[in-house]
Amino acid sequence: MNSGAKWFLGGLLLLSLILNLWNNDFPVGYHGDEPKKVRFTLNYEQDFHIPILMLQLARLGNLLCGFEDERVVLIGRWVSALSGVIIVFFSFLFAKRTMNDRWALLVTAGVAVSPILVVHAHYMKEDMLFTACAMAALWFILKFIDHPHWKTAIPLGITTGLAWSAHYKSALLVLIAVLIPLLISIPKKLSYYGYLIAAGFLGIYVFLSVNYPILEAPEIFLEGVRHEGAHAATGHSISVSPLEHWFSFHLFNSVIPGLTLSVTLLAVTGIIVLFFWWKETQDVDRLFLLFVVFYYLIPEISPSKPPPGYSRYILQIAPAMIYFSVRGIQLLSNHFENSYARKGLVLLLGISLSISFGDTLQLDYYMNWKHDTRQQAAEWLSQTGGKPFFEQYAAAKNDVRSIGDFTPEELRNQGYDFVVASDFRYERYYRGAITSGQDEYIYNRHRQYEEWFTFPFVEIRPVYRSFAFSNPTVRIIDLRPAQKLAESK
Numbered sequence: 001m002n003s004g005a006k007w008f009l010g011g012l013l014l015l016s017l018i019l020n021l022w023n024n025d026f027p028v029g030y031h032g033d034e035p036k037k038v039r040f041t042l043n044y045e046q047d048f049h050i051p052i053l054m055l056q057l058a059r060l061g062n063l064l065c066g067f068e069d070e071r072v073v074l075i076g077r078w079v080s081a082l083s084g085v086i087i088v089f090f091s092f093l094f095a096k097r098t099m100n101d102r103w104a105l106l107v108t109a110g111v112a113v114s115p116i117l118v119v120h121a122h123y124m125k126e127d128m129l130f131t132a133c134a135m136a137a138l139w140f141i142l143k144f145i146d147h148p149h150w151k152t153a154i155p156l157g158i159t160t161g162l163a164w165s166a167h168y169k170s171a172l173l174v175l176i177a178v179l180i181p182l183l184i185s186i187p188k189k190l191s192y193y194g195y196l197i198a199a200g201f202l203g204i205y206v207f208l209s210v211n212y213p214i215l216e217a218p219e220i221f222l223e224g225v226r227h228e229g230a231h232a233a234t235g236h237s238i239s240v241s242p243l244e245h246w247f248s249f250h251l252f253n254s255v256i257p258g259l260t261l262s263v264t265l266l267a268v269t270g271i272i273v274l275f276f277w278w279k280e281t282q283d284v285d286r287l288f289l290l291f292v293v294f295y296y297l298i299p300e301i302s303p304s305k306p307p308p309g310y311s312r313y314i315l316q317i318a319p320a321m322i323y324f325s326v327r328g329i330q331l332l333s334n335h336f337e338n339s340y341a342r343k344g345l346v347l348l349l350g351i352s353l354s355i356s357f358g359d360t361l362q363l364d365y366y367m368n369w370k371h372d373t374r375q376q377a378a379e380w381l382s383q384t385g386g387k388p389f390f391e392q393y394a395a396a397k398n399d400v401r402s403i404g405d406f407t408p409e410e411l412r413n414q415g416y417d418f419v420v421a422s423d424f425r426y427e428r429y430y431r432g433a434i435t436s437g438q439d440e441y442i443y444n445r446h447r448q449y450e451e452w453f454t455f456p457f458v459e460i461r462p463v464y465r466s467f468a469f470s471n472p473t474v475r476i477i478d479l480r481p482a483q484k485l486a487e488s489k
Contacts, residue, residue: 005101009092009108016088016112019364020081020121026369027396028070031469032424034124038073046213048224053133053165053210054079054126076124083132084121088112090135091319095326097142098282103330106349110322113357116258116311117318119468122367126167131316133163137173138291142283144199145184148192157199161206168228172294174200176287183286236306238432238442250300254311257467259321260359262352267321270328277331285327288320307431308393308424309468325352362464366471373460377420377474380458386417386480393424393472401425404448408455412479421452423466423473452477 028034040046041058054076061075091111095104111117121128140156160177163170177196186192208214214221240249256264274281274289299305299313329349333342369375374395381388389411391403400406403419411419426449432442456478462471 001096001101005105008105012092012105012108012112013085013088016085016118017081019113019118019360020084021078022364023368024077024081024122025074026122026367026372026470028073029396029398030369030372030374030393031123031125032392034073034076037076037124038070041072041076042068046220047227048211048214048221049227050126050167050224051165051207051211052213053162054124054129056165056210057129058124073124077122080121080123080125080128083128084117086132087117087128087135087319090132090139091323093139094135094284094288094319095323098284098327099330103326106353107323107326110263110326110353110356111319113353113360114259114263114318114322115356115360115363115467116254116315118360119363119367119470120312120315123469125312127312127315130163130166130170131319133159133166134170134173134291134316135319137163137170138176138287141177141180142287144195145180145186145192145283148186148188148195150195150198153195153199154202156196157202158206160199161203162210164203164207165210168225169295169298172298176290176294180287180290183290184283231304231306232302233304235303237428238305238307238435238438239303240305240435241303241437242301244435247297247300249305250296250310250314253305254314255296255317255321258311258315259318260352260356262355263322263325266325266328266349266352268324270324270326270331273328273331274324277335280331284323288323292317292320292324307428308466308472311468325349363467363470366462366464371463371471373462373471373474374422376460377476380460380476381418381420384418387415388418388420388476389416390420391422391425393422393469394420394474402445403452404429404445407448408452408477408479417478417480419452419477419479421449421475421477423475424469455479 028038037055037058040052040055041062044059046052046055057079058072058076061078062072065072065075067075088108088111092104092108095107099107117128117131136159137156140152140159144152144156146152160170160173163173178193181189181192211221242249245252251264259267271289271292274285295317296314305313326349329345333345336342336345365371374393378395389400389403390398392398392401402425403411403421408419429442429446429449432438433446453475458476458478460474460476462473464471466472
């Protein structure tokens with residue numbers, strides 16, 4: 001790797017950090033899970049719905065910062081931002097294993113500016129941290145395949161243990177490590193599996209070291225695992241059947257919005273190209289294919305697809321998909337003798353990555369709390385006057401999870417003039433209402449929102465688009481008597 005490539009890589013890592021940190025000072029309540037994580041971090045509590053590596057890192061950082069309030073969320077967001085930079089770095093390592101510096105840097109650039117990765121790097125949430133740990137574990141799986149030995153088993157065990165400590169779905173990494181010899185030739189399989197077991201025990205030790213409260217209160221851990229397992233098996237809020245969407249729910253609701261349509265099409269093309277020229281594939285190609293198959297199909301098969309922000313459930317495949325988008329172009333260009341065709345392919349890739357970068361800049365810009373639809377709603381209410389009532393995702397501080405818990409008459413009698421609803425909350429009931437097999441609660445809740453929206457309301461839509469937990473469509477429902485409403489107009 002020449003000095004120019006090193007400087008370019010350094011620039012991409014710096015760009016990744018800047019994009020991940022830009023406008024990450026929005027209110028805690030904008031993300032539904034962050035208030036609980038702030039409380040857990042400050043009070044040294046946990047419910048083990050998710051392993052606690054994120055909480056432990058935030059607590060470690062807070063030993064230096066000494067925050068005693070919601071500002072501790074910034075430490076967690078920094079963890080996610082730095083995780084994003086680690087993902088970019090490992091993406092380069094993987095790409096460099098199969099391609100030259102220029103192609104590898106294109107992969108790296110695509111990962112650095114990817115909308116799904118940059119936006120989620122703004123949240124105190126485990127998705128980015130898990131993806132970083134998973135990328136590290138996959139890298140050391142490759143090193144372990146090259147030379148099954150203690151020197152490679154130890155880093156594999158450590159990174160796998162960290163991945164286990166970041167998210168329960170990291171258990172699939174074990175299955176990938178067991179099955180990968182079916183796709184990649186390993187001369188000494190007995191030695192491979194022997195050292196793999198040893199790495200597994202080291203991973204368990206790392207997991208228990210990070211999640212040591214398990215040993216003090218195992219019942220909390222078991223309840224957390226049961227809670228997450230029940231959601232995965234039966235659904236969360238609504239149940240989404242993979243058959244009803246022909247296994248494409250996450251493709252259209254997560255992958256395309258998260259990667260952009262152009263990058264997704266190139267990634268799918270790249271995967272097809274790899275299967276067409278299977279004999280030319282290398283270890284990274286096959287490892288990433290297995291990783292994408294498992295980490296796309298499992299969330300797709302599960303009926304649990306909790307809104308909003310479906311994309312966080314397949315976020316971990318984003319680096320591999322971007323890799324495939326470049327790898328496919330690289331293989332095609334190698335098979336074209338015509339220089340214009342090769343240049344055209346590279347131009348197509350460049351345009352696609354530029355579209356992705358432009359989308360990221362727009363999303364990042366509107367993550368500024370001053371531009372968020374909830375701030376616009378707050379300003380409208382401040383100028384109009386009157387007493388507002390907020391449901392979840394309609395403001396930084398909410399009064400109730402869903403306004404469906406009340407009738408309009410009940411809140412009007414309590415003296416409220418406005419009720420503020422968010423499509424991050426009510427959209428799931430509208431989606432569920434047109435889907436068979438839902439709990440009767442979903443259909444009832446949809447009817448309740450239909451009743452609420454018979455009242456006059458002001459709708460505030462995002463200037464660009466909603467994504468993840470940013471910029472919902474907000475409806476300010478006017479409960480004032482008709483005479484008072486007419487006077488205000």
